[in-house]
Amino acid sequence: MTITAEIAGLVAGLRTDVxxxxxxxxxxxxxxxxxxxxxxxxxxxxxxxxKPSGVGYDELTPEAMVVTDLGGNLVDGDRSxxxxxxxxxxxxxxxxxxxxxxxxxxxxxxxxxxRGEPIPCVLTMxxxxxxxxxxxxxxxxxxxxxxxxxxVETLRRHRxxxxxxxxxxxxxxxxxxxxxxxAAVMCEEVARTVHIARQLGExxxxxxxxxxxxxxxxxxxxxxxxxxDDE
Amino acid sequence: MTITAEIAGLVAGLRTDVxxxxxxxxxxxxxxxxxxxxxxxxxxxxxxxxKPSGVGYDELTPEAMVVTDLGGNLVDGDRSxxxxxxxxxxxxxxxxxxxxxxxxxxxxxxxxxxRGEPIPCVLTMxxxxxxxxxxxxxxxxxxxxxxxxxxVETLRRHRxxxxxxxxxxxxxxxxxxxxxxxAAVMCEEVARTVHIARQLGExxxxxxxxxxxxxxxxxxxxxxxxxxDDE
Amino acid sequence: MTITAEIAGLVAGLRTDVxxxxxxxxxxxxxxxxxxxxxxxxxxxxxxxxKPSGVGYDELTPEAMVVTDLGGNLVDGDRSxxxxxxxxxxxxxxxxxxxxxxxxxxxxxxxxxxRGEPIPCVLTMxxxxxxxxxxxxxxxxxxxxxxxxxxVETLRRHRxxxxxxxxxxxxxxxxxxxxxxxAAVMCEEVARTVHIARQLGExxxxxxxxxxxxxxxxxxxxxxxxxxDDE
Amino acid sequence: MTITAEIAGLVAGLRTDVxxxxxxxxxxxxxxxxxxxxxxxxxxxxxxxxKPSGVGYDELTPEAMVVTDLGGNLVDGDRSxxxxxxxxxxxxxxxxxxxxxxxxxxxxxxxxxxRGEPIPCVLTMxxxxxxxxxxxxxxxxxxxxxxxxxxVETLRRHRxxxxxxxxxxxxxxxxxxxxxxxAAVMCEEVARTVHIARQLGExxxxxxxxxxxxxxxxxxxxxxxxxxDDE
Numbered sequence: 001m002t003i004t005a006e007i008a009g010l011v012a013g014l015r016t017d018v019x020x021x022x023x024x025x026x027x028x029x030x031x032x033x034x035x036x037x038x039x040x041x042x043x044x045x046x047x048x049x050x051k052p053s054g055v056g057y058d059e060l061t062p063e064a065m066v067v068t069d070l071g072g073n074l075v076d077g078d079r080s081x082x083x084x085x086x087x088x089x090x091x092x093x094x095x096x097x098x099x100x101x102x103x104x105x106x107x108x109x110x111x112x113x114x115r116g117e118p119i120p121c122v123l124t125m126x127x128x129x130x131x132x133x134x135x136x137x138x139x140x141x142x143x144x145x146x147x148x149x150x151x152v153e154t155l156r157r158h159r160x161x162x163x164x165x166x167x168x169x170x171x172x173x174x175x176x177x178x179x180x181x182x183a184a185v186m187c188e189e190v191a192r193t194v195h196i197a198r199q200l201g202e203x204x205x206x207x208x209x210x211x212x213x214x215x216x217x218x219x220x221x222x223x224x225x226x227x228x229d230d231e
Numbered sequence: 232m233t234i235t236a237e238i239a240g241l242v243a244g245l246r247t248d249v250x251x252x253x254x255x256x257x258x259x260x261x262x263x264x265x266x267x268x269x270x271x272x273x274x275x276x277x278x279x280x281x282k283p284s285g286v287g288y289d290e291l292t293p294e295a296m297v298v299t300d301l302g303g304n305l306v307d308g309d310r311s312x313x314x315x316x317x318x319x320x321x322x323x324x325x326x327x328x329x330x331x332x333x334x335x336x337x338x339x340x341x342x343x344x345x346r347g348e349p350i351p352c353v354l355t356m357x358x359x360x361x362x363x364x365x366x367x368x369x370x371x372x373x374x375x376x377x378x379x380x381x382x383v384e385t386l387r388r389h390r391x392x393x394x395x396x397x398x399x400x401x402x403x404x405x406x407x408x409x410x411x412x413x414a415a416v417m418c419e420e421v422a423r424t425v426h427i428a429r430q431l432g433e434x435x436x437x438x439x440x441x442x443x444x445x446x447x448x449x450x451x452x453x454x455x456x457x458x459x460d461d462e
Numbered sequence: 463m464t465i466t467a468e469i470a471g472l473v474a475g476l477r478t479d480v481x482x483x484x485x486x487x488x489x490x491x492x493x494x495x496x497x498x499x500x501x502x503x504x505x506x507x508x509x510x511x512x513k514p515s516g517v518g519y520d521e522l523t524p525e526a527m528v529v530t531d532l533g534g535n536l537v538d539g540d541r542s543x544x545x546x547x548x549x550x551x552x553x554x555x556x557x558x559x560x561x562x563x564x565x566x567x568x569x570x571x572x573x574x575x576x577r578g579e580p581i582p583c584v585l586t587m588x589x590x591x592x593x594x595x596x597x598x599x600x601x602x603x604x605x606x607x608x609x610x611x612x613x614v615e616t617l618r619r620h621r622x623x624x625x626x627x628x629x630x631x632x633x634x635x636x637x638x639x640x641x642x643x644x645a646a647v648m649c650e651e652v653a654r655t656v657h658i659a660r661q662l663g664e665x666x667x668x669x670x671x672x673x674x675x676x677x678x679x680x681x682x683x684x685x686x687x688x689x690x691d692d693e
Numbered sequence: 694m695t696i697t698a699e700i701a702g703l704v705a706g707l708r709t710d711v712x713x714x715x716x717x718x719x720x721x722x723x724x725x726x727x728x729x730x731x732x733x734x735x736x737x738x739x740x741x742x743x744k745p746s747g748v749g750y751d752e753l754t755p756e757a758m759v760v761t762d763l764g765g766n767l768v769d770g771d772r773s774x775x776x777x778x779x780x781x782x783x784x785x786x787x788x789x790x791x792x793x794x795x796x797x798x799x800x801x802x803x804x805x806x807x808r809g810e811p812i813p814c815v816l817t818m819x820x821x822x823x824x825x826x827x828x829x830x831x832x833x834x835x836x837x838x839x840x841x842x843x844x845v846e847t848l849r850r851h852r853x854x855x856x857x858x859x860x861x862x863x864x865x866x867x868x869x870x871x872x873x874x875x876a877a878v879m880c881e882e883v884a885r886t887v888h889i890a891r892q893l894g895e896x897x898x899x900x901x902x903x904x905x906x907x908x909x910x911x912x913x914x915x916x917x918x919x920x921x922d923d924e
Binding site for chain 2: 494495497567569570572573574576577578579601603604605628629630631657660661
């Protein structure tokens with residue numbers, strides 16, 4: 001496959017974004033060593049930009065990023081794509097509104113995943129960001145499309161942009177790669193806070209209507225003004 | 232509303248203070264992403280300086296800060312004020328001694344808030360800083376004055392400069408914005424320490440008369456010498 | 463009191479040491495805001511060098527350090543000494559082998575202190591450094607010599623260079639200020655590790671004879687070669 | 694013993710590697726103060742390169758590293774070798790495939806070691822890296838070859854490159870020193886994640902056949918392509 005000049009232009013910006021966003025993962029304590037990866041869809045094309053396999057966070061330059069098609073085949077770049085590329089590609093192929101995907105093994109989210117237990121929505125910031133619980137996806141082995149399929153089927157049944165794959169860890173999605181990184185950061189933060197709340201008793205529930213009110217205001221008011229980050 | 236030269240002068244210094252104090256929130260681990268905000272009252276005027284909505288901590292320059300009146304309406308600045316401005320403004324309107332307000336979702340304080348459980352005063356540093364328990368405020372949705380009212384009504388009944396809003400997170404106040412940031416840092420630290428103490432048994436109580444002695448010495452001795460920070 | 467040229471020379475080096483050692487406290491996560499202080503005895507004189515009250519860790523220059531006598535009275539320096547100076551001074555006055563004292567409210571050590579529960583010696587590194595449990599000192603209010611007396615009486619009954627003052631926090635001592643800082647760092651580390659071990663069951667005990675063997679080798683072998691730090 | 698020019702050349706590169714790899718230990722939160730050490734085998738010779746005793750992480754230059762034989766005797770360098778050298782040397786003498794050894798007291802791994810409890814394989818990343826549980830080695834005192842022997846006998850019975858020595862802490866091995874450091878980082882991460890999962894219930898087991906599949910793919914696929922780090 002040959003990359004056209006139009007695609008090359010789109011990819012150049014996304015390589016920079018994706019390389020830079022990887023630095024947010026260790027910054028917020030979501031990854032150790034080289035675990036974790038961020039990808040972005042190339043808008044209007046069946047392509048994605050992702051971290052290569054086996055590269056440390058200190059070496060993540062825009063040039064090191066690779067481009068694959070939605071079958072996970074390398075289209076542009078010098079290294080093999082991340083071994084999680086098939087899962088990212090499956091999500092882009094089946095969820096057209098998704099422009100970014102993040103995968104980590106962040107500690108508290110992975111702990112909920114190890115028990116196969118969804119994170120209940122007991123914080124107003126969870127209502128804002130996730131609109132309800134953060135669900136569990138099925139146990140799935142790497143090697144075919146079962147991880148990707150598990151992510152997509154679980155996300156379709158929830159408002160949450162995060163899914164905790166059983167015994168494995170969180171995958172998050174967003175309109176952009178930055179949105180997906182924000183969801184990964186918030187997913188770990190609520191996983192930690194609700195865990196700590198539960199250690200000494202039962203958190204108080206939030207009424208479903210209040211969760212709806214939080215979610216609607218947060219997604220719509222902010223959406224209308226084009227603001228992605230907020231408090 | 233037009234800003235007079237006098238106000239412009241006051242605001243310039245406060246923009247610098249408020250911008251700089253926001254850096255203390257990630258420094259002490261109180262916030263992730265862009266959650267959390269600091270404000271300062273403009274002395275002698277019904278105005279406050281606060282973080283704009285949707286700006287990351289890396290971009291928080293003095294110029295980015297915004298000025299609003301105590302109804303939360305933008306008076307000076309290029310961006311929308313933080314979505315928590317109404318709560319800050321309500322506090323300034325109803326607690327005349329308060330010169331600074333801080334809101335975070337710091338992890339351990341928010342965990343107590345999720346259970347709706349006040350933090351008992353079982354540490355001498357809690358006696359010093361809070362003069363007793365850190366209380367819980369009511370569950371309240373954003374959008375009207377119910378958060379502000381819940382903060383004010385709870386703080387009026389306690390010596391503590393911190394209140395944990397149920398299922399939401401801590402708000403702290405101080406004579407200055409720096410004092411309110413210190414209260415936010417200490418609130419999270421005692422929330423964490425008492426949580427950890429409780430995980431393996433019951434902390435020993437401190438007699439009310441001893442709490443009074445700690446609080447009186449700390450507030451009065453330090454107050455007389457004009458020292459705000461200490462050990 | 464006038465400082466002689468000989469004392470001025472000793473003090474100059476200690477001001478540098480004590481200022482520099484304060485940076486180790488936030489580095490290893492032992493303090494928040496300005497809590498925590500380090501002091502050093504002026505060898506051969508009834509004097510000590512300590513952090514002033516109300517100075518942030520970013521401003522801790524050698525010149526900012528103050529000198530007091532063993533009654534806690536200011537002898538040299540521009541600021542008031544730390545409000546914990548009386549406790550440090552009492553230790554120097556009653557334990558002649560001590561050349562450095564550190565006080566923090568480090569989280570896990572303070573959590574054990576809140577329950578009034580000594581830390582059992584269940585780690586080989588505890589045998590090395592502490593030669594047994596880390597004991598609890600009495601509840602004591604600031605303002606007279608009761609904190610200092612509680613520290614000294616407790617340390618005299620144990621090999622440990624650390625004592626956890628009830629509901630308050632750890633004090634550590636050493637031959638030098640650096641040794642006392644090392645003891646503060648190790649005290650928090652073993653407080654955290656034993657806490658975590660206890661959360662999921664009972665740690666296995668170490669036989670008293672083995673604790674003696676660990677302590678003797680560590681203190682004597684290293685002592686003979688003049689090595690203070692080691693693994 | 695005289696070092697030949699060939700050995701001097703090998704040692705020069707390893708000193709740089711070993712010095713640099715020590716910086717990974719505090720970076721990933723595995724050590725406090727000067728605890729923890731990394732060594733590398735000198736390929737084709739009965740020699741190893743290791744951290745000297747009593748040197749802080751800020752002073753770990755290539756020149757400061759020392760060379761010993763597999764009896765732990767100093768062959769080249771100005772300082773005494775780490776007091777853990779005998780354990781490292783025993784591993785190289787008895788496990789010919791090992792090119793690097795790391796020892797830390799990392800918090801969560803040491804907490805499992807204090808209870809004498811192996812870490813069960815309930816995370817896919819544990820299947821990848823450890824191929825099963827992380828086992829416990831015997832209680833052993835420093836001073837003879839009992840620590841080294843306990844490490845070797847335990848590792849021979851497991852696929853795991855990490856062993857938790859009872860009441861003491863983890864030792865990890867690898868084909869290279871970098872591999873052993875990676876194993877130390879991953880050991881602490883899975884120790885922490887499984888601990889947190891267990892705090893609120895029982896993690897779901899992974900079927901042994903699935904653990905085999907994870908381990909085989911990770912070790913073989915990556916091994917064939919020469920990639921050491923990955924996600």
